[in-house]
Amino acid sequence: MKKKLECIVCGRIFYQGQGIVLDVGGYTLTFHSKSCAMKFFKTLLSRLTGEEIKNAIKEVLDEFSLKLSEQRKPSSKKL
Ligand SMILES: [Zn+2]
Numbered sequence: 001m002k003k004k005l006e007c008i009v010c011g012r013i014f015y016q017g018q019g020i021v022l023d024v025g026g027y028t029l030t031f032h033s034k035s036c037a038m039k040f041f042k043t044l045l046s047r048l049t050g051e052e053i054k055n056a057i058k059e060v061l062d063e064f065s066l067k068l069s070e071q072r073k074p075s076s077k078k079l
Pocket residue numbers: 007008009010011012031032033036
């Protein structure tokens with residue numbers, strides 16, 4: 001039997017395997033949809049301040065822009 005989970009943002013009940021479940025910082029975050037997850041993370045990010053968050057954002061930005069530039073690189077293998 002599949003486990004029932006509750007969306008922490010809107011309270012909707014959904015089954016394990018649906019929605020988004022994240023383990024972060026010792027908490028299990030359960031969202032029934034991407035939009036609820038976005039709502040949560042937007043609020044979370046707006047609460048975070050200081051150098052640590054700036055550094056974390058920069059690291060993640062760099063990571064994604066590196067991936068993007070690798071994807072955009074013309075590769076002879078793919079053609
Ligand atoms: Zn929800």
